[in-house]
Amino acid sequence: MTEHLEKEIQDAQEAVAKQGDTVRSLKASLKEGKSEKADVDAAIQKLAELKLVLEAKQKEFEKATGKVSAQSKEALRAALAGVLERRMFYIPSFKIYGSVAGFYDYGPPGCAIKQNMTQTWRNHFVLEENMLEVECPAVTPEIVLKASGHVDRFTDFMVTDAVTGECFRADHLLEGHLEALLEDKKNPPSAEKIKEIRELLASVGELKQDTMAAALKEYNVRAPGTGNDISPPFPFNLMFKTSIGPKGDLVGYLRPETAQGIFVNFRDLLYYNGGKLPFAAAQIGNSYRNEISPRAGLLRVREFTQAEIEHFVNGADKSHPKFASIAGLRPLLYSRALQMGEEKKAQPMSLGEAVEKGIIANETLAYFIGRTWLFFIKVGINPERMRFRQHLQHEMAHYATDCWDGEVETTYGWVECVGLADRSAYDLKAHTSMSKNDLTAFEKFPEPRMEEVVKVVPNNKELGAVFKKDQKAVKEALEALDECGAMELKSKLEAGETAKVATSTGQAFDIKPGMVEIKKVTEKVTGRTYTPSVIEPSFGIGRIMYCMFEHSYYTREGDETRAVMGFKPIVAPTKATVFPLVQKPALNELATKISRDLTSVGLSNIIDTTGNTIGKRYARTDEIGVPFAVTVDFASVDGDGSVTLRERDSMAQVRVLQSEVANVIRNLVDDRMTWGDVTATYPAQKAQADEE
Numbered sequence: 001m002t003e004h005l006e007k008e009i010q011d012a013q014e015a016v017a018k019q020g021d022t023v024r025s026l027k028a029s030l031k032e033g034k035s036e037k038a039d040v041d042a043a044i045q046k047l048a049e050l051k052l053v054l055e056a057k058q059k060e061f062e063k064a065t066g067k068v069s070a071q072s073k074e075a076l077r078a079a080l081a082g083v084l085e086r087r088m089f090y091i092p093s094f095k096i097y098g099s100v101a102g103f104y105d106y107g108p109p110g111c112a113i114k115q116n117m118t119q120t121w122r123n124h125f126v127l128e129e130n131m132l133e134v135e136c137p138a139v140t141p142e143i144v145l146k147a148s149g150h151v152d153r154f155t156d157f158m159v160t161d162a163v164t165g166e167c168f169r170a171d172h173l174l175e176g177h178l179e180a181l182l183e184d185k186k187n188p189p190s191a192e193k194i195k196e197i198r199e200l201l202a203s204v205g206e207l208k209q210d211t212m213a214a215a216l217k218e219y220n221v222r223a224p225g226t227g228n229d230i231s232p233p234f235p236f237n238l239m240f241k242t243s244i245g246p247k248g249d250l251v252g253y254l255r256p257e258t259a260q261g262i263f264v265n266f267r268d269l270l271y272y273n274g275g276k277l278p279f280a281a282a283q284i285g286n287s288y289r290n291e292i293s294p295r296a297g298l299l300r301v302r303e304f305t306q307a308e309i310e311h312f313v314n315g316a317d318k319s320h321p322k323f324a325s326i327a328g329l330r331p332l333l334y335s336r337a338l339q340m341g342e343e344k345k346a347q348p349m350s351l352g353e354a355v356e357k358g359i360i361a362n363e364t365l366a367y368f369i370g371r372t373w374l375f376f377i378k379v380g381i382n383p384e385r386m387r388f389r390q391h392l393q394h395e396m397a398h399y400a401t402d403c404w405d406g407e408v409e410t411t412y413g414w415v416e417c418v419g420l421a422d423r424s425a426y427d428l429k430a431h432t433s434m435s436k437n438d439l440t441a442f443e444k445f446p447e448p449r450m451e452e453v454v455k456v457v458p459n460n461k462e463l464g465a466v467f468k469k470d471q472k473a474v475k476e477a478l479e480a481l482d483e484c485g486a487m488e489l490k491s492k493l494e495a496g497e498t499a500k501v502a503t504s505t506g507q508a509f510d511i512k513p514g515m516v517e518i519k520k521v522t523e524k525v526t527g528r529t530y531t532p533s534v535i536e537p538s539f540g541i542g543r544i545m546y547c548m549f550e551h552s553y554y555t556r557e558g559d560e561t562r563a564v565m566g567f568k569p570i571v572a573p574t575k576a577t578v579f580p581l582v583q584k585p586a587l588n589e590l591a592t593k594i595s596r597d598l599t600s601v602g603l604s605n606i607i608d609t610t611g612n613t614i615g616k617r618y619a620r621t622d623e624i625g626v627p628f629a630v631t632v633d634f635a636s637v638d639g640d641g642s643v644t645l646r647e648r649d650s651m652a653q654v655r656v657l658q659s660e661v662a663n664v665i666r667n668l669v670d671d672r673m674t675w676g677d678v679t680a681t682y683p684a685q686k687a688q689a690d691e692e
C-alpha cells in the first residue's frame, strides 16, 4: 500500500539530487562569468521547493507506516550526533592524532551516564538477586581462552579490497548487498530470486569459508565505495594478542568477554556461597575485540564495557523461585516460528504463557528476559521499540539449549544490546577438562536413596609396585573418574587392553588389568555430583547507551533547532540546574545554598550564574538532558522562601519551599514520587516571560 509512496520518495530524491547538480554547475559557471546570478538564485529556490516536496512525502510515509524513512533516519542521526559531539557525550579517541577507528572517549556527561547506567544495572540485578560480583583482569593467559574455544573459533570472515587493501567483514558485506537487491525498485528481483535471497540472508552468519566464498562470487559482491574486486574470504581472530612478562614467553589475550573470569572462579564462588546452588555471579568490565570494520559509533567498537551474569543452576531443574514476579509481563517476543514464517503474526503473549507453550525453554531464562525488559525500560528505552529475538536453530552453538537477543530499534535498524543464552554445562565442563580441576556441585537428595553406583577400587599394592612415587597421583586420577569414564576403563581392562588415565596435572599413565577393580554396587546415596548449567545474560553498556540516546532525543515543538535529551532522571548526567533569576548577590547566595543542599543528598547539579536569559539557560541544559531546574527569584529571598521547580519535558513549573526542594528532587530521581504527585501537591507557577 505504501509502495507508491516509496516510489514517489525515490523520484523526489532523484529530483533533489539533479537540481543540486544544476545549482553546483550554475554556481561554477557564475564564477567564470558564464551565467547570471538570477539564474543561480532561481535554481536555489527550485532546490528548496523540491526539498520541501521530498520532506512532505517522507512525513506522509512515516504517518502511513509508523516507520522513519531512511532520509529522516539520516537527518535524525546527524542532528543527534551534533548534540552528542558538541556536548562531549563521547568523542573519537586520540583525536589530535587523527583517531583510531573503534575507540571512543566518554566526556563529562557520557561518563556520568555510563556510571549511572552501570549503577542502575548493579542495583537492578546484583542487589536484587544477591549476585556475587567479581572483578577479574582483562589480560588473560592463553590456556583460559583455549579452553573456552576463543583461540580456535572466535573468528569472523574478512575480505579485502583487491586494490586499496581496505578490510571488510564478509558477512556484513554480503548482507548489505542482498538487502540492496531486495530493495532495488528499478530492477526488482523475481519472486523466485527473492525467496532465494531471503533464505541466504537467514543463513549468512552460518556460512563456512567455502560457502561464503561461493555466495560472494555468485552475487558479484564488490568493495563498497570503490566497486573494486574483493579477495576471497579468510578467517580473522578478533582477539588482541599480547605477551605476559619480560621474557614474553607467556602468551596472553585481552579478554573478548568478561564471562571467563567468572567460570574460572566457579569453585571458589560455590564455596563462598556455602556450596548452595542456584546462584549467580556478575562482572562489569571492559572487553576487547579487534573488530574488522568498527562502525556506527558506540555500536561496534574495539573496547567496550560489558555487564555479564552467569546464573549457575542444576540442569535438571531450571525453575526460578521469582518467576511469578515477571510471568505476567508481555515484551515483544520475536520467536523462531515467526522468523521462519511458520507463524504470520506475533501473538501478544505473556512470559508465563511463552514458557508454558515451550517457546522459551525454561523459567530461569524467561525470568532474565523479563528482568532485562524492565531494566531497559528503567533506563529509558522505549518498550515499543524493543524485542527479544530467538536465535534460529543454526545460529546457536551445538551445546546451547535456547538463546534470545534483546534488540532495540534504532536508525541503524534492530541492534542487539543483550544476549541471553542457556549454555547448558558447556563452559564449566570445558574448564574442568582443560584445568583438571573439579568444577562440579553436589546435590543433596531430600531423602537418601538406594542406587546402583559405579565403584572404583584401586589396587594399592599393584599401583605402588608399578608407579612408585606417582602412586598417589594415579590413585587419585582413578578415583576422580566419572561414571562414563570408569565404565569405559572397565570395558577396556576386561578386554585385556591397556588404557590411559590422566592426572590433574595432565600426566598420562597406562593402566593395566589388575591395577583397579571397577564394579557396580547398590548402596545408599545421599546426593549426586553434577556439572551445573549456566544461563548467561550478557549486556553491552555502550550499545544500550547509544540506543537510549536515540530514544531520548527530540526537538521542542515548533522549533527544530531546540534539541532535548529526554533522559530518565535515574540516568541523567546532571539531575538539576540552579539559576538565580537575575544577577544579584542575595539570589546568587541562595542559589549556592540550594546547590549545596542538592549535593548533600547526592544529586549532581550545576549552578548557572551566566546572566543569560532563562530561556537560553534552559535550552543549554535541555541539550544535556537535565530533568529539573530550580530558579531562585526575589520571592525566594524576601517572600515566602519558595523557589520555582521546573520539569524538562512538560516544562511545567511549581513553587516549592527552598528547604524542601532538594528532597523533592531526590524523591523524583529515585522514582519515589512522580511529577504528577508534585503538581498535585505544590502550586503552579506561570512560565517566565522570556522562557521559550
Ligand SMILES: Nc1ncnc2c1ncn2[C@@H]1O[C@H](COP(=O)(O)OP(=O)(O)OP(=O)(O)O)[C@@H](O)[C@H]1O
Binding pocket: 257, 289, 291, 298, 299, 300, 301, 302, 304, 306, 416, 417, 418, 419, 538, 539, 540, 541, 542, 543, 544
Ligand atoms: N564490538 C562491540 N561493540 C560494542 N558492543 C559490543 C560489541 N560486541 C559485543 N557487544 C555487546 O556485548 C553483548 C554480548 O556480546 P556477544 O558476544 O553476545 O555479542 P555478539 O553476538 O558477538 O555481537 P555481534 O553479533 O553484534 O558482534 C552484545 O549484545 C553487545 O551489546
